[in-house]
Amino acid sequence: MWIRSQDKKRLINTSNLYVFGTCLKSSDVDFALGNYKSEERALEVLDIIQSRIIKGATFDYINNSKRTTKEFVFQMPEE
Incomplete structure (x- = not known):
């Protein structure tokens, strides 16, 4: 699935997403796709x-x- 990062600076095609604390990440990349106020x-x-x-x-x-x-x-939605 194509996902555009919360800051709108990255567009990735990923099939592996996970929550790490308050961040939503993909195992395909080395950055958070979105940061949120809580898990x-x-x-x-x-x-x-x-x-x-x-x-x-x-x-x-x-x-x-x-x-x-x-x-x-x-x-990715804004907070």
């Missing part, structure tokens, strides 16, 4: 990402008989 809030954001994964990371639509497929990019 509970970080877990809430992880739950939101899980919900998005269940819905699917790609979607398509038809406009003027042309089918277009796009991939969803999750934007």
Whole structure:
């Protein structure tokens, strides 16, 4: 899944996310994707990402008989 970091400076494709204290991290990179006021809030954001994964990371639509497929990019929420 594509995720844009909270500071909007990084865009990564990851499949491994975890909460480390108040941070949400990916095992693919060496930085936090988002920092939150509590571990509970970080877990809430992880739950939101899980919900998005269940819905699917790609979607398509038809406009003027042309089918277009796009991939969803999750934007890490601000605090």
